[in-house]
Amino acid sequence: MKPQHLLELVLLAALWGGSFLFMRYAAPAFGAVALIWLRVAIASLCLAPLLLLRGQGAVLREHAGAIAVMGVFNSALPFVLIAWATLSITAGLASILNATVPIFAALIGAVWLGDKLGPSRALGLAVGFGGVLMLAADKADFKPGGSGWAIVAMLVATFSYGFAANLTKRRLAGVPALVNAAGSQIISAIVLAPLAYWFWPGQIPGGMAWLAVLVLGVGCTALAYLLFFRLVTHVGASRTVTVTFLIPLFGVLWGSVFLGEALKAGMLAGGAVVVLGTALATGVVKLPARR
Numbered sequence: 001m002k003p004q005h006l007l008e009l010v011l012l013a014a015l016w017g018g019s020f021l022f023m024r025y026a027a028p029a030f031g032a033v034a035l036i037w038l039r040v041a042i043a044s045l046c047l048a049p050l051l052l053l054r055g056q057g058a059v060l061r062e063h064a065g066a067i068a069v070m071g072v073f074n075s076a077l078p079f080v081l082i083a084w085a086t087l088s089i090t091a092g093l094a095s096i097l098n099a100t101v102p103i104f105a106a107l108i109g110a111v112w113l114g115d116k117l118g119p120s121r122a123l124g125l126a127v128g129f130g131g132v133l134m135l136a137a138d139k140a141d142f143k144p145g146g147s148g149w150a151i152v153a154m155l156v157a158t159f160s161y162g163f164a165a166n167l168t169k170r171r172l173a174g175v176p177a178l179v180n181a182a183g184s185q186i187i188s189a190i191v192l193a194p195l196a197y198w199f200w201p202g203q204i205p206g207g208m209a210w211l212a213v214l215v216l217g218v219g220c221t222a223l224a225y226l227l228f229f230r231l232v233t234h235v236g237a238s239r240t241v242t243v244t245f246l247i248p249l250f251g252v253l254w255g256s257v258f259l260g261e262a263l264k265a266g267m268l269a270g271g272a273v274v275v276l277g278t279a280l281a282t283g284v285v286k287l288p289a290r291r
Contacts, residue, residue, distance in 0.1 A: 005235050012227045013243050017250025019220035020091035020098070021258060023083045026212040029205035032083035035213060037196035040075055040188040042217025047182035047225065059179045066171040067180065071187030074164035078157035079188070085157070088150035090261040095251020096135065096271040097154040099244055099278050103128040104162030106281045112166055120286040128277025134270035177229035185221065241282055245275050 027035050051057060060067065086094050103125055109115035117125070136151050172180060231240040248271055255261040279285040 005231060008227055008231055009235075009240070009243055010246065012224055012231065013246030014250045015220050015224040015227070016243070017095055017247045018254050019216060019224075020082070020086060020095045020251045021254040022212040022216040022220060024086040024091040024094070024255065024259060026205070026209045026216070027083045027086050029209035030201055030213070031199050032080050032087070033192060033199040034196045034201060035083050035216075036076070036079040037189065037192040038213045039079065039217045039221055040185045040192065042214065043185040043221035043225070044182070044189045046218060046222035047178070047185055050226075051178055051182040054176075054178065056176055056179050059176060060183050063172060063175055063179070064183075066167070067175075067183035068187045070164050070167050070172060070180065071184035072191060073160045073167065075184045076188035076191050078160045080192070081153040081157035081160070085150040085153040088147045089154070091255035091259060092248075092252035092261050092263070093135065093267060094154060095255075096248045096267070096274055097132070097151065098158060098251075099248050099271075099274050100128055100132060100155065100158045101161040101165075102241065102244055102278050102282045104159045105165040106162075108159075108162045108166050109169070113170060120280050121283065123287065124277045124280025124282070124285075126277070128274055128281055131270050131273030131275075131277055134273055135267065177232060181225040181229060185225075242284060244278055244282070245284075248275065 023035065030038070051060065082094060082098070106115070106117065106121055107125055110117045132155070136148075168180060228240065228243075231243075252261075252263065252268075252271070256263055276285070280287075
């Protein structure tokens with residue numbers, strides 16, 4: 001990987017890791033639904049003109065049905081669940097739990113698409129879920145005001161991402177990446193618009209909350225998608241997916257620096273186990289071959 005592409009990979013991880021920071025900051029002011037509608041609407045305004053400039057509008061219309069389903073499960077639903085979860089858990093913990101996406105993608109692919117799970121990937125699933133249990137052991141409190149349901153929401157969100165990844169593989173293989181990115185944001189904005197109107201905050205949020213939303217939409221969504229698909233084109237999907245291991249580092253870092261979130265040994269240990277499980281499940285790390 002060239003130094004330029006490595007720099008882009010780190011920047012992508014910093015942007016996606018920062019999304020948890022901005023959701024954690026802005027969700028109390030806007031509420032989860034209104035915040036995410038603004039996020040996807042802003043991203044749509046950034047990506048749609050680029051889609052039209054490249055003449056790919058017809059491709060979007062041709063695959064509108066599958067892209068609509070993918071958009072709901074890849075953006076609208078998980079974004080709202082994650083934003084709601086950050087009302088109760090730290091940005092660092094949310095970013096660590098988000099690292100389970102490849103684990104769910106591998107599991108769903110094995111059950112739905114018949115993808116084979118070798119010993120390394122099967123071990124990765126077990127190790128990854130073990131890490132989740134470690135994280136939830138002292139965090140999952142289902143009493144009023146507890147974080148138990150927030151952790152459940154994060155896992156449902158990552159399951160949704162995993163389903164969307166396999167749906168894209170099955171139904172949208174060969175569709176230009178920009179079409180999938182722009183289409184998913186446009187569909188999400190349309191689907192969430194009525195709910196955003198219903199759940200719009202009664203009090204207008206302050207300027208810093210609006211700035212957080214703007215950065216979330218432009219930087220952490222539109223720009224991040226462009227960087228992601230640029231990397232897929234230049235270095236391949238298998239290398240680009242390693243961004244999964246960097247996102248928790250930035251999520252924990254930004255939460256600690258800007259929100260003063262405490263770093264506990266148990267969370268770091270559980271996060272390390274989740275990342276190891278993800279590395280095995282994605283094939284980045286493999287068990288030694290038998291002779």
